[in-house]
Amino acid sequence: xxxxxxxxxxxxxxxxxxxxxxxxxxxxxxxxxxxxxxxxxxxxxxxxxxxxxxxxxxxxxxxxxxxxxxxxxxxxxxxxxxxxxxxxxxxxxxxxxxxxxxxxxxxxxxxxxxxxxxxxxxxxxxxxxxxxxxxxxxxxxxxxxxxxxxxxxxxxxxxxxxxxxxxxxxxxxxxxxxxxxxxxxxxxxxxxxxx
Amino acid sequence: xxxxxxxxxxxxxxxxxxxxxxxxxxxxxxxxxxxxxxxxxxxxxxxxxxxxxxxxxxxxxxxxxxxxxxxxxxxxxxxxxxxxxxxxxxxxxxxxxxxxxxxxxxxxxxxxxxxxxxxxxxxxxxxxxxxxxxxxxxxxxxxxxxxxxxxxxxxxxxxxxxxxxxxxxxxxxxxxxxxxxxxxxxxxxxxxxxx
Numbered sequence: 210x211x212x213x214x215x216x217x218x219x220x221x222x223x224x225x226x227x228x229x230x231x232x233x234x235x236x237x238x239x240x241x242x243x244x245x246x247x248x249x250x251x252x253x254x255x256x257x258x259x260x261x262x263x264x265x266x267x268x269x270x271x272x273x274x275x276x277x278x279x280x281x282x283x284x285x286x287x288x289x290x291x292x293x294x295x296x297x298x299x300x301x302x303x304x305x306x307x308x309x310x311x312x313x314x315x316x317x318x319x320x321x322x323x324x325x326x327x328x329x330x331x332x333x334x335x336x337x338x339x340x341x342x343x344x345x346x347x348x349x350x351x352x353x354x355x356x357x358x359x360x361x362x363x364x365x366x367x368x369x370x371x372x373x374x375x376x377x378x379x380x381x382x383x384x385x386x387x388x389x390x391x392x393x394x395x396x397x398x399x400x401x402x403x404x
Numbered sequence: 405x406x407x408x409x410x411x412x413x414x415x416x417x418x419x420x421x422x423x424x425x426x427x428x429x430x431x432x433x434x435x436x437x438x439x440x441x442x443x444x445x446x447x448x449x450x451x452x453x454x455x456x457x458x459x460x461x462x463x464x465x466x467x468x469x470x471x472x473x474x475x476x477x478x479x480x481x482x483x484x485x486x487x488x489x490x491x492x493x494x495x496x497x498x499x500x501x502x503x504x505x506x507x508x509x510x511x512x513x514x515x516x517x518x519x520x521x522x523x524x525x526x527x528x529x530x531x532x533x534x535x536x537x538x539x540x541x542x543x544x545x546x547x548x549x550x551x552x553x554x555x556x557x558x559x560x561x562x563x564x565x566x567x568x569x570x571x572x573x574x575x576x577x578x579x580x581x582x583x584x585x586x587x588x589x590x591x592x593x594x595x596x597x598x599x
Contacts, residue, residue: 355594356587364587368563376571392551392559399550400595 215247217265220255224266229312233319238262264327267320271331274302282338288346289402293394295342296365299335300372300381300390307378318375336362343401352401365397410442412460415450419461424507428514433457459522462515466526469497477533483541484597488589490537491560494530495567495576495585502573513570531557538596547596560592 223244228236238259242249256262281295307314321328339362346352355361371377372390380386418439423431433454437444451457476490502509516523534557541547550556566572567585575581 353594355590360587361591364584364591367566367584368588368591370572371562371565377565389559389562392555393563395550396556396559396563396595397591398595399548399598400591400593403594403598 215245215251215255217255220245220252220262221266221269224262225270225313228263228266228316228320233263233316263320264324267317267324268327268331270317270320271327274306275299275335277302278335278338282342288342288349288351289398291342292339292346292365292401293398295339296369296372296394297390300369303373303375303378304381304386307375307381314375314378318378321375332366336366339365346401353403355401355403361401365401368397369393410440410446410450412450414440415447415457416461416464419457420465420508423458423461423511423515428458428511458515459519462512462519462522463526465512465515466522469501470494470530472497473530473533477537483537483544483546484593486537487534487541487560487596488593490534491564491567491589492585495564498568498570498573499576499581502570502576509570509573513573516570527561531561534560541596548598550596550598556596560596563592564588 220241224236224241227240227244230236231240238252238256239249241262242252245252252262256265277298278295281291281298284291284294286294336359340358343352343361343365344358347354347358352361356364366373369390371380372386372393415436419431419436422435422439425431426435433447433451434444436457437447440447447457451460472493473490476486476493479486479489481489531554535553538547538556538560539553542549542553547556551559561568564585566575567581567588
């Protein structure tokens with residue numbers, strides 16, 4: 210491949226493929242360079258370290274996994290509908306990822322565990338989206354004023370951990386999972402609405 | 405030790421000690437027998453297999469960890485107070501276990517993972533206690549009739565997983581954990597009470 214044509218996206222694509230094929234324990238920058246037909250020095254000109262490359266691959270995966278969420282958060286529906294739909298979108302996106310490509314999901318579960326700062330930032334971003342919906346609900350008076358939106362968002366995110374934390378992925382294909390999820394969101398919405 | 409004096413409790417005690425010292429991967433029935441000064445045949449007269457012995461040790465640990473819960477569930481307070489107190493007792497008992505003896509806690513986390521039937525049974529027992537409290541709240545009219553008690557108990561148990569699932573033990577010593585827990589229980593109680 211001509212080095213001039215090399216884009217960050219191409220490197221990340223190749224790195225994801227290498228991670229999937231060799232596993233996160235074995236994949237190296239040299240493997241990524243080889244897959245691209247360039248020297249590892251070239252890859253290092255884009256990413257200063259193996260850790261930086263892995264973090265960028267993880268970030269890209271998370272962004273892709275949650276691409277639909279900002280639009281749901283900012284949608285035209287009522288805050289209650291949007292809150293339910295946002296949580297549903299997050300749960301279904303994760304579930305789809307693990308069912309469609311369990312190996313890649315397992316790979317990313319390892320990567321996510323090694324990037325705690327990145328994950329904290331990502332979680333904050335998601336909780337901010339939730340907080341935005343809750344803040345509107347508080348303004349409209351459809352949610353009761355029982356705390357600040359960020360705290361409530363944090364609690365709703367923790368309460369639904371079972372349906373977005375990769376540690377629980379094996380339970381998402383249980384026959385009762387979708388029903389449990391809907392019942393949980395119902396209970397949380399009643400709690401938010403209660404005066 | 406005279407074999408006549410050997411009680412099930414003594415074997416379980418010795419097995420817990422052996423598991424803690426050697427780790428769940430290495431501990432054997434022979435180690436347990438040696439610690440008691442008896443033959444391994446003697447231990448097998450009480451427990452037909454290594455798996456049966458490990459399951460009994462796990463059961464004993466779970467029973468001990470949750471010994472206070474039935475009394476809280478059956479207490480004289482109102483259903484709301486008891487629900488909060490039951491969840492708080494469960495969370496604090498787990499938290500104390502992991503902080504007091506992290507090694508033993510880690511050992512039991514491994515044992516728990518290998519005894520899924522036992523854990524299912526144990527979780528059902530806990531959810532039944534919760535359901536009893538919720539059923540009384542529904543009868544008294546302090547909780548809204550938004551589902552059957554067992555389903556609601558199951559949802560409340562899932563929503564609070566972060567505060568009793570050993571997978572989350574590392575987060576329990578975070579400065580915000582107790583506050584997050586109280587806020588979550590508050591939200592769930594508002595949800596249960598909402599008409």
